[in-house]
Amino acid sequence: MSFTMNDTYDALPNPATQPAFYEGVGVKRLLAWVVDTVLIGTIAAIVASIPLFLLWFVFPLVFLVVSLIYRIGSIRAYSATPGMQLFNVELRAHDGQRLDGSAAALHTIAFMIASAFFIPQIASVFLMLMTERGQGLHDMFTGVVAINKPSRY
Template sequence: MTYSDALWGLPDPDTHQDFYADIPLKRFGAWVIDLLVIFAICVLILPFTAFIGLFFFWALWLGVGLIYRIWCMSARSATLGMRLMSIEFRNARGERFDSGTACLHTLLYTLMMSTLILQAISVIAILVTSRRQGLHDLLLGTAAVNRSALLR
């Protein structure tokens, strides 16, 4: 499957397994990297709040996380962690995210992460669905794919 074929929709997981190979592990690795990046940004911001940010660190974390994810997903359809793990997201048409899709995807992801039961369902969905989609991906019709498979 060439990149131009992928523009007509998400690759079929039965005929193009290379697009979804190791996605759960790569998504987890990207998630850990992104947590570290968000934490580092929050720590860098703290002195500019005269360390008052320590009292509302959860809000600082949430705000930085939202801005970081929306900005990265709008620009490259992947966060820094995802780029390091060689994955990126595609919409139902097989295209990179636009700003609206990146914003909606990030908001749904944040909602899933804020509720333990939704988070558990999302992780299970990533492990069992053929395209390795989380609950928020299923709702939007998006999927994470291996970037290297797109280049073939």
């Protein structure tokens, strides 16, 4: 029996037969990332200011912790960050289900690791633009796909 990448994602919408689930997701993810980064930066600035501005000396660490909590919490609860929700994008696991807590944590940590280095960042953006499911490196590693949120009607 042979194995192909498509065998892994059989429960997800097929990009060839259901392209509407993937149309514009790359651009929406970029815009969602901008919204989320602004929100995380704002929350981190508030948190850093609470203890008499002392946490401003370790602001990158505060930003990292706030980002982890923000991303893992929102993806666990909604299978999307607030920025993704704004643009009607949702993350789905390889079996087509919404992400649970462990999958949200793994995806967020993989995203942060890929974002920490220039080459994986560029490779992820390139893959999001070139692959049929629009997955970045961290998406492929965790088996996650971003799709346009299915309508409930």
